[in-house]
Amino acid sequence: MTRHEPLDLKKAEISGGVATDRRHDSAHKHVTGEAVYIDDMAEPAGTLHAYLGLSTVAHGIIKSMDLGAVAAAPGVVAVLTHEDVPGTNDISPAGLDDEPIFAPDKVQFLGQPVFAVVAETREQARRACSLARIEYEDLPALIDIAEAGEDARLVTKPLTLQRGSVGPALQAAPRRISGRMRVGGQDHFYLEGQIAFAMPGEDQDVTVHSSTQHPSEVQHMVAHALGAPSHAVTVEVRRMGGGFGGKETQANLFAAVAAIAAKKTGRPVKIRPDRDDDMTATGKRHDFLIDYDVGFDEEGRILGVDFTYSARCGFSADLSGPVTDRALFHCDNTYYYPSVRAISRPLYTNTVSNTAFRGFGGPQGMLGAERIIDEVAFALGRDPLEIRKRNLYGETDRNVTPYHQTVEDSEAARVIEELEISAGYADRRREIAEFNERSPIVKRGIALTPVKFGISFTATHFNQAGALVHVYTDGSIHLNHGGTEMGQGLYVKVAQIVAEEFQVDIEQVKITATTTGKVPNTSATAASSGSDLNGMAAQNAARQIKDRLIDFATGQYEVPKEQIEFLPGRVRVGNQEIPFAELVRQAYMARIQLSAAGFYKTPKIHWNRDKGKGRPFYYFAYGAACSEVSVDTLTGEYVVERTDILHETGRSLNRAIDIGQIEGGFIQGMGWLTTEELVWDDKGRLRTHAPSTYKIPLASDRPKIFNVELADWGENREKTVHRSKAVGEPPFMLAMSVLHALSDAVASVAGHKICPRLDAPATPERVLMAVERLRAEG
């Protein structure tokens, strides 16, 4: 803003305040290609490029390693192995010392980094990598968790949730079914791959530009690897080209290697793996085997459930503990279990270490719940939706979760009811039955599935955030906070909150890159918590400055506090109105501090993991989706005919951004449950390591008719920022409606009397196999 711009003192509203459909702050830079991602940054003269040398066996002892040809290759400046790590050769986010940067003597999965090459160009580094000669002595490798024995090794401590006595309940139940569900993993397929760019500084200093959701952790890991204090390491990230959980811990490796190389060579070093290496060497969503045993009555009321959730965790713990915990936290979805036991088995495997991915185990947990709904429905010959409704959490009773938190805010019944009507569920179900009567080859199916997702990090201490706000003497505002921008629109939401506080146009608020130098000790931007936490911290910072301005105005103009009000672009002080910038300038002259560090921590939550009891979640986010599919019973191919979504966001900070999260989350979830298939061969080699073999949804896979509505009837009952609700992860699980619609279509070939037990991803192959099985049994 320039000084000469005329000020509108009658302005009724600021632009870009809270609850406006503000577009993404970088939208105009995205479309022109001007938005700078790390690989686009101007490279200082002398920049070098690193590339990783990966193991070629799944489990083996390194017998010999000859990197002579690598070092002698054109352009090569340095070759790094575990011996070149100045500090600790470990980047385990769990602090278990189980994840080396470079494998020292033993490799534990195919694709594990063993060394790195640093060369003048990326191409030279990449080519040199292929010249390594490494001999391994093969060790037995566990790839598939179905082959894990009873006493199989776990990467971290398992969890048990228990309420009531499930054994007797199951025994007493009139009906009982047990089974197993296989749920596949998922690659994040962020469009921008992993990347880090390290600039060495003086002393021990290094600045790392890292495409990370968790700058503070990258900072700690780099410091750890360099043997330097945290203060020597600054990590910065302006934006990521997608994260989805894949850059919560997985960026650590690349940042550490770039930093080590930069300090060793004294030159800037960039590292960017190609897509295949990215997919081979970085963790993914955990695949699970869910064993279930459910007891129920003739009315379809669930009486008891016993679940075991076994997860392929890979060779190290990474985030597998909290991920498998969260799977258990969602084994109920929206349903009340009178008695329940759920056990996690975080299994060690000789595969890449699996990690966070949107939903963080929650989606896999919920699939278990929805599978047993299907089992009960088909066993009784009822519409699964009827069984869903029969088992919903109650308002005043039947409202305690398997982890002993009381569900105080159940919106599931209302969401389901409204969606059932708006989607015309009952009529369409009838029409589909008629269609299927007439159509022997193509079968239709429909399903309406709810979602209840717990909001908060289950590790209570992560639920804190910081922000830094400066107001400059021209009234323009610098905003910084610990959250990172990966496309989800966090930056613009937090800027809206700050603009709203000061009642200035959002254009006056400069959003700045996340950096550990401005806001320290931050949590990952994850668990859907970004705007809840950082929005609150920024609001807190803004309010501190506002309070100081009010105090100042009270003294300066001798008016009581109550007579000071922030109006759009101006401040009313008694009966005069002063432009915001003018008041700020006066405050500066009076030596008022115009900068503040904000802080927030989530109230009410607590969790005792050993007891399996507490209130891990501040609140729940709800939604439901109804999907209809057509299935070709000759090939298993299908299309999604229609999806209707009703999703609850509290008082939305930005409906446009929230709808974007819902649509995008749904499609991503649909990909996970349909065409995205990770295939490892028996040698432990990932065969689907690029988009040619790993198929995420395309535009032409989206539902033919796609209606998305926000359930904005309510505000969050808890005191969240402007009473909004988190929206990053919950919509992902709306895609369960597609899996269950497919299941419904398949079930039609046997008169809906046999549960199709459709595993995920339901590729055309799995669908056809299920059709064949039902035809044979039916």
Added chain:
Amino acid sequence: MPEIRHQIRFLLNESDVSLAEVAPDEMLLDYLRLRRRLTGTKEGCAEGDCGACTVLVGRIAGDELVYEAVNACIRFLGSLDGCHVVTVEHLKRTDGTLHPVQQALVDHHGSQCGFCTPGFVMSLYALWMRSPQPSDQAIDKALQGNLCRCTGYEPIVKAARAITGYGAPQADPLHGERARVRARLSAMADGSRVEIGKGANRLLVPADVDDLAEILQAEPNATIVAGSTDVGLWVTKFMRDIAPAVFIGGLGALRAIEEGTAGITFGAGVSYSDAFSVLSGRIPPLGRLIDRIGGDQVRNMGTIGGNIANGSPIGDMPPPLIALGGSLTLRKGDTRRTIALEDYFIDYGKQDRAPGEFVEKIHVPLPNPDARFAVWKVSKRRDEDITAVLGAFNVTVRDGSVAQARIAYGGMAATPRRAKAVEAALVGRPWSQETVDAALAAYEVDFTPISDMRASAEYRMMAAKNLLRRFYLATSGGAMPLEVARYEVAQ
């Protein structure tokens, strides 16, 4: 021998480029990002599947200047002689106004992380130029080669529908400047051969087809590069050495399509997109098949000749062309021979092509007027996916019994192959459910498919058989509908 020029020349946005140093395997994307610091064009996969690297390439086709979306990540710099490369940086006006495509995306919240966005901008730009008010089907098709992991596509499609309200292509600089650009490109086409580099490490762009024949005589082991949708990946994924490389994509004579009453002859360099314009009318099942090969970018570059020459067991064009009884003309020096397409594929990785020989033409007979011809591709994802199983059926039924049957499959064996035992089980028998059921056993004689990441052997076999059942139902007016489809399929 033609004149030899030692530079490639092309237009990049506004500027003339003349390069005397180009590695045979240098990619346009690297040139843009590393040499020119034009970083709006992104790398998401380096294999032609994600579209983040989409740029437009304008080339002179006959008298026209056509602009097509292509993947810069697998487009060799050496193949751009005489072309106009347009990148995302070219779209914004100098006064800062966004292009209609860009503004529509902004207004419809079409970007989240933004990394895919420049690629979508370029694909939609190409679509809007040729079809300012596209149908939803046309939009989906134009976006088959672009992945977005954030938005779920809905806002992008909404933006695509709305672009026309933001401006008409007539007002676009690429329209207004057409004559001038054409003149600049024509001036570059001086009829010479381009040769850059030394010894084996050379790239060559032949002056014409005769020159190509001559070059290959001298360099029988040179890599022929047509659309580079296969060869590009040899470089980006496998770091294979392709020098000396001979770029044939610009040879007009190889891009000719001759339409006759009995069939169509395609020059080996005809792209999928160009073939589509003829095949969608003359042999509609092939038009529909082409719609499912890669995305627009791949179809604009990739050729039928390359698909055949490459010899892959999962190439989509060979099975239907074999079913139709297609043939190839191969040329070595001045010697030509024509062979049945099915004889070209000898074994996995082995074809009937001598060193120095190249595919010049592909002859595709039209199906008999009384034959039923159908092609079905089955893949994990409907669009832009590689075939798990593909079946092509060319069956003539006379007086209720099967007079002729040519049935070929992809994905079922080491080469694209006819199902001869199945054919034998059908021919001479009544075209009935019983005959079809009885013929299914013959699949086990014809094929022993493998399991891989795309499909299990069991599924391949089951789907292959079921395609015959589908074919029977389709030709006997049986159960409808027979397929699931996003848009109505005219049978």
